[in-house]
Amino acid sequence: MNLTLNGAPVSVDAHPLKRLLDVLREECGLTGTKEGCGEGECGACTVLLDDQPVCACLIPWAQCEDRSVITIEGLGDAHPLQQAFMDEVGAQCGICTPGMVLTALSLGPNPSMERTKEGLAGNLCRCTGYEAIYRAIQSVQAHKAKR
Amino acid sequence: MHAVGTSVKRKDGIGKATGQTKYADDLQFAGMLYGRTVRATIPCGRLVGVRHDFDTTGFTICDHRDIPGRNLVSLIVDDQPCLVERDIRHVAEPVVLLAHEDRDALLAANVLLEYEEQAPVFDPTASQHVLKELLIEKGNLDRGFASADVIVEGTYRTGHQEHVYIETNGVVAVPEGDGVVVYGSIQCPFYVDRALRVMLGGQRHVRVVQTETGGGFGGKEEYPSMLACHAALLAIKSNRPVKIIYDRVEDMLATTKRHPSIIRHRTGVKSDGRITAMDVDVVIDGGAYVTLSPVVLSRGGIHAAGPYRCANTRIRGRAMFTNTPPNGAFRGFGAPQTQFAMEVHMQRIAETLQMDPVKLRERNALRPGDLTATGQKLRDDCSALQVLKEAVKRSGYRRKSKKYAGTNRGIGVALFFHGSGFTGSGELKLGSRAAVECTESGVRLLVSSTEIGQGTRTMHAQIVADALGIPYEQVEVAPVDTSIVPDSGPTVASRTCMVVGKILERASHELKEKLNGMAPAEYFRLRGAVRVDKQHVPPEWLRWDEERYRGDAYATYAWACDVAEVEMDRDTFEVRPIRITAVQDIGKAIHPALATGQVEGGTAQGVGFALIEQVVMKNGAMVNAQLTNYTIPTTLDTPAMDVVLLENPFPEGPFGAKGLGELPIDGPAPAIVNAIRSFGIDVREVPATPEVVMLAAQGSRPAVERHVDVLTYGAPVSASA
Numbered sequence: 020m021n022l023t024l025n026g027a028p029v030s031v032d033a034h035p036l037k038r039l040l041d042v043l044r045e046e047c048g049l050t051g052t053k054e055g056c057g058e059g060e061c062g063a064c065t066v067l068l069d070d071q072p073v074c075a076c077l078i079p080w081a082q083c084e085d086r087s088v089i090t091i092e093g094l095g096d097a098h099p100l101q102q103a104f105m106d107e108v109g110a111q112c113g114i115c116t117p118g119m120v121l122t123a124l125s126l127g128p129n130p131s132m133e134r135t136k137e138g139l140a141g142n143l144c145r146c147t148g149y150e151a152i153y154r155a156i157q158s159v160q161a162h163k164a165k166r
Numbered sequence: 167m168h169a170v171g172t173s174v175k176r177k178d179g180i181g182k183a184t185g186q187t188k189y190a191d192d193l194q195f196a197g198m199l200y201g202r203t204v205r206a207t208i209p210c211g212r213l214v215g216v217r218h219d220f221d222t223t224g225f226t227i228c229d230h231r232d233i234p235g236r237n238l239v240s241l242i243v244d245d246q247p248c249l250v251e252r253d254i255r256h257v258a259e260p261v262v263l264l265a266h267e268d269r270d271a272l273l274a275a276n277v278l279l280e281y282e283e284q285a286p287v288f289d290p291t292a293s294q295h296v297l298k299e300l301l302i303e304k305g306n307l308d309r310g311f312a313s314a315d316v317i318v319e320g321t322y323r324t325g326h327q328e329h330v331y332i333e334t335n336g337v338v339a340v341p342e343g344d345g346v347v348v349y350g351s352i353q354c355p356f357y358v359d360r361a362l363r364v365m366l367g368g369q370r371h372v373r374v375v376q377t378e379t380g381g382g383f384g385g386k387e388e389y390p391s392m393l394a395c396h397a398a399l400l401a402i403k404s405n406r407p408v409k410i411i412y413d414r415v416e417d418m419l420a421t422t423k424r425h426p427s428i429i430r431h432r433t434g435v436k437s438d439g440r441i442t443a444m445d446v447d448v449v450i451d452g453g454a455y456v457t458l459s460p461v462v463l464s465r466g467g468i469h470a471a472g473p474y475r476c477a478n479t480r481i482r483g484r485a486m487f488t489n490t491p492p493n494g495a496f497r498g499f500g501a502p503q504t505q506f507a508m509e510v511h512m513q514r515i516a517e518t519l520q521m522d523p524v525k526l527r528e529r530n531a532l533r534p535g536d537l538t539a540t541g542q543k544l545r546d547d548c549s550a551l552q553v554l555k556e557a558v559k560r561s562g563y564r565r566k567s568k569k570y571a572g573t574n575r576g577i578g579v580a581l582f583f584h585g586s587g588f589t590g591s592g593e594l595k596l597g598s599r600a601a602v603e604c605t606e607s608g609v610r611l612l613v614s615s616t617e618i619g620q621g622t623r624t625m626h627a628q629i630v631a632d633a634l635g636i637p638y639e640q641v642e643v644a645p646v647d648t649s650i651v652p653d654s655g656p657t658v659a660s661r662t663c664m665v666v667g668k669i670l671e672r673a674s675h676e677l678k679e680k681l682n683g684m685a686p687a688e689y690f691r692l693r694g695a696v697r698v699d700k701q702h703v704p705p706e707w708l709r710w711d712e713e714r715y716r717g718d719a720y721a722t723y724a725w726a727c728d729v730a731e732v733e734m735d736r737d738t739f740e741v742r743p744i745r746i747t748a749v750q751d752i753g754k755a756i757h758p759a760l761a762t763g764q765v766e767g768g769t770a771q772g773v774g775f776a777l778i779e780q781v782v783m784k785n786g787a788m789v790n791a792q793l794t795n796y797t798i799p800t801t802l803d804t805p806a807m808d809v810v811l812l813e814n815p816f817p818e819g820p821f822g823a824k825g826l827g828e829l830p831i832d833g834p835a836p837a838i839v840n841a842i843r844s845f846g847i848d849v850r851e852v853p854a855t856p857e858v859v860m861l862a863a864q865g866s867r868p869a870v871e872r873h874v875d876v877l878t879y880g881a882p883v884s885a886s887a
Contacts, residue, residue: 050192051185053380055332056414060793063332091185101183105176108763112619113182114333114380120183136801143793145330145381146619148770149801151763 020084025093035081040064042080043090051091051117055143062142065118066090072125072141091117099159100124109155111146118142123156130156169628169638170821173759177623177643182378190336190351190377195407198338199226200269201400203410204262204277205420206254209288209489209786213250215280216262225275226265226404233399235367239392240360246455246492248365248395254281255454256491257787258420260392265400265408286489286786290451291428295487297452298460300467302481302539302715310443310478314434318515322431322507323851324835326781327424327774328788329496330798333380335389335421336411339397345370346401348394351379353386353616354656359648361391362398376646382618383771384495387658388457389421418791422494423781425450425462425485429470429507434478439521439529441476444539448483448504453492459485462493464589466500468719469832471539472508473550473583474530479539490786495658497768498831501584502775509580509836510850513843523840524558527581540719547814547824549725549751554581557727560810561747566731567844574734575744578840581727582832585720586816586825587661590710593702593721598655600669602630602677603697604690608640609677611670613654615662616646620827621760622662628756629667629820633674636686652699660724660825663756665702667820673700705818722816724824726750728769728833731805732841739859741842743773743805746834751812753824758811765809765830772834774799780853 021030024047033042043049043066055063057076064075067089094101100120103109110116119142126138135156136149144152181187206213216229230237230249239246250261261279266272287293311317337350345366352358355374362372374394379386393410400408412420427450434443448470452459467483516523531550537543557579558564566577587593601612611630617623627641634641644651654666677698681689689696710717729747734740748765755761778797782790790796797803815822835852842849842859849862 044192049185050188053189053333054191055334056793058414058792058794061332091183094184096180096184096186101180104183105178105180108173108176108621108759110178110182111621111763111767112331112333112379112381113178113187114189114331116182117185139801141800143330143332143798143800145332145383145771145798146767147763148766148768148799148807149804150766150807151759 020081022083022085023087025089033080035079037080038076039078039080039083040075043075049090049092053114053117055114062118062122063115065121065142067121067125070125072122091121094120103155103159107151107155107158109147109152115142115144119144119152129160169631170756173757174624174628174638176621177627187378189333189380190338190349191411193338193349193377195338195340198407198409199265199267199400199404200272201263201265201397201408201410202272203260203396204264206250206257206259206261206279208254208281208283209257210286211254211281211283212252213254213261213279214282217278219276219278220274224266226400228263228399228403232403233365235365238364239395240364241388241391241457242460243456246457248392256489258491260396263396263400265404288488288490288783288786290449290486290488293486293488297456297485297487298463300463300483300715302467304539304541305478307443307445307478307480311434314442315437316518317432317434318518319432320511320514320850322429322510324427324503324506325853326426327496327779328418328781328796329383329385331381331383331385334412334414334417335386335393337390337394337397338407338409339394339401340407341401341405342373343371345372346398347373347375348398349375349377350390350394351386352376352390353382353618353658355614355616355646355648356653357388357656358391358394362394365395366398374648376616379616379618383497384499384658385422387495387656389494414793415791418796419788420491422457422492424496425452425459425493425500425503427503429504431507431511433511433515435515435519437519439519439526441474441530443478444471444476446470446481448481450485450500450503451488451493452485453488453490455492457492457494459493461589462500465585466504468540468585468589469501470504470508472505472512473532473581473725475532475536481539490783497771498828499659501828502832502835505582505832506835506852509582510839513840523579524554524563527554531581538719541716542718545722547722547753547816549812549814550581550583553725553727553749553751553812556810556812557729557747557749560749560808561729563729574736575731576734576841576844577729577731578837578844579727579729580833580837580840583723583725584660584825584829584832585723586664587721588659590712590719593665593704596655596702598666598669598702599652599699600654600666600673601652601697601699602670602673603695604686605642606690607687608636608642609634609686610642610644612644612651613666613670614646614648614651615654615666616657618657620764621757622657625663625756625760626667626670630670630674633671634678640686660828663823664819664825667823668818669700669702671820673698721818722824724750724752724826724829726829726833728837730834730837730841732838734842734845739856739863741777741854741859743777743838745806745808746837747808748830748833749810749812750829751814752826753816753819754813754822755811756821756823761811761826762809764826766807768830769807769834770799770804772831773804773838776835776838776852777854778803780855
């Protein structure tokens with residue numbers, strides 16, 4: 020089956036019912052997508068499927084045919100959101116961070132606080148109490164505004 | 167430029183945000199097998215048969231007979247087996263280990279366990295098996311009660327709490343030499359190292375490497391020893407790397423939780439609010455094995471009288487065995503339970519006396535020079551009054567309590583404290599070590615303290631940089647590998663900054679003298695390697711009587727006050743926290759952003775403990791062992807937080823710092839329940855789910871009648887000796 024993974028066409032041979040999460044981690048070697056609960060509650064495995072955040076633990080691989088999947092690796096290592104999460108301590112242990120960053124990205128530029136909270140409600144963080152995650156997202160906006 | 171006191175760039179790098187950082191489940195080794203644990207499904211009984219109802223070709227199978235050393239998870243008391251031999255004491259107790267290269271085949275393997283069942287005990291107050299008892303006595307209780315104008319009694323309860331680190335427990339064991347190296351999600355690598363040596367018989371090579379750890383909160387303090395022993399057994403038998411990663415259900419079902427508690431208070435007060443006598447009875451549910459329960463009871467008991475002065479105090483505590491998985495370390499370690507009871511009880515005393523709850527706390531709060539329940543004389547860094555006043559002012563408590571009266575909003579306060587470091591002579595016994603050494607690029611610090619999200623690496627590097635007077639960027643942190651780093655003790659008990667940080671500070675001072683003005687890299691180039699190892703030295707004035715529970719229970723305490731504002735739906739009794747003001751005196755914030763993160767994260771966990779996190783046990787097993795049914799606060803459940811850090815320095819801490827990690831979880835539950843109480847609803851337990859609040863509301867009476875009720879509520883304490 021073919022899909023666009025992080026902007027590049029790829030072809031992967033795996034059982035169609037295999038979880039997207041396992042295909043990414045095991046077949047594609049992209050371990051930035053984390054498993055937290057395996058039932059779509061924690062959001063640690065969030066990836067963008069056609070730009071929409073989804074839990075990769077709930078998606079059978081076959082559903083991704085001819086679609087675009089973006090994982091945390093697809094952002095490279097210089098995205099301002101990534102640095103903001105580290106600088107503002109929006110990441111503590113870091114296990115929820117890839118999913119958080121991708122969900123935050125899907126909120127588009129300058130999300131209001133209300134939209135941020137609603138948008139991130141499917142991504143659990145046990146370390147931060149979320150406040151520093153809001154600060155990280157807002158700091159990117161502030162940074163952009165300055166430029 | 168100083169690093170300490172500024173929010174420098176963290177040593178973690180960018181990897182956590184790019185997905186490049188490797189956690190246990192991200193590790194791959196050639197020829198690696200996956201491991202699985204077959205567990206008991208009954209809470210109490212005997213194992214009489216094991217049948218392998220599958221084709222065992224390609225499987226590695228271990229049971230207790232494969233253990234080369236002692237069948238034991240070595241911790242405090244030698245009672246918990248690594249694998250069941252005959253007796254089963256709780257559901258999910260490990261019996262057989264399987265490994266296979268194909269995970270589907272592994273999961274499909276059917277192992278049948280046959281039992282003789284016995285009658286289990288689940289109620290800690292009905293259990294006949296005492297795990298540990300303690301008694302703390304001060305003054306004369308009878309005289310204290312005799313001089314009281316009013317006696318207030320009550321019983322308070324807290325439930326289990328699950329850690330829900332987002333990364334579940336997991337390790338990979340790899341054969342190395344005649345033994346193993348274990349990589350894993352671990353808080354205390356030397357606990358694991360020791361457990362492996364005992365289980366393997368003491369002769370074999372053992373090395374433990376902490377992988378980046380996706381949250382711990384105490385949940386990866388003792389349990390990883392069990393998991394590492396299992397993976398090591400399979401790895402040695404198969405001579406291949408073996409990875410065991412628990413899924414969420416297994417993690418919640420089998421691993422430790424916060425101890426449930428039932429706490430009774432009987433307090434004598436003068437009509438002006440002065441406390442004359444405190445009698446506290448603490449019962450905690452230890453579960454099926456000792457694990458860390460004696461120490462949890464100890465910390466819980468020492469904090470049970472709260473941050474208040476009282477000349478006549480008795481605190482009795484019992485940890486009881488039951489047939490549930492052992493309860494264990496969880497941020498706060500007994501203190502959140504006992505201080506919940508104390509602070510809700512204080513609220514009820516204020517209600518009884520019809521006195522302002524802030525004034526009641528002001529009147530009784532510990533001051534420098536006062537004695538705690540164990541007779542510890544508090545020093546100048548005791549700031550209970552200051553945090554209380556600051557929180558009341560900052561939150562607008564007085565204005566809001568008037569404004570909210572009669573609305574669906576309520577406000578509550580909780581004053582609390584938390585001892586830094588191991589209890590009593592614990593730190594002396596540990597004798598923790600840490601080291602600093604010159605490298606070609608600067609200085610490297612070596613500790614076994616683990617980074618589990620809280621910022622250990624960064625905070626330690628800041629201390630070393632400033633103690634040496636070198637740029638923070640020149641300090642690197644050694645990987646936590648038990649073959650490389652000295653044993654700095656476990657990463658628990660709010661000790662990593664105050665205790666281990668202090669050892670590093672002393673080592674750095676000595677290294678600075680050796681360098682004699684030279685830059686570390688230059689010294690390394692010209693004179694070669696130089697390293698300073700130091701051991702922890704407790705304050706020379708610290709005295710502790712382990713037998714009588716008298717003296718300096720901790721080197722010092724951090725002090726804090728939370729004010730919680732909540733909104734309640736009068737139809738559904740759902741309580742939503744709106745805002746928490748958290749004023750916390752931690753001596754010195756080495757890294758203000760990380761310190762604030764600890765308070766915000768701990769407060770959010772406290773909100774979960776207070777309102778929504780409910781472990782439902784049935785026949786000794788957690789029946790809601792998945793995140794669908796056991797919910798932790800999401801963005802929409804977490805209130806706005808206003809965190810204020812105060813800095814009354816503790817002279818024996820590095821740059822004045824004290825313990826911080828656990829403090830913030832002690833306050834939210836009582837502050838929130840006290841806010842619910844401001845509606846006139848007599849809630850005395852957490853989690854205060856809508857059902858709990860509704861039942862309390864149905865049973866609640868007007869304040870005047872409740873005044874009578876509180877005097878007779880609950881069974882007399884003397885009946886429970």
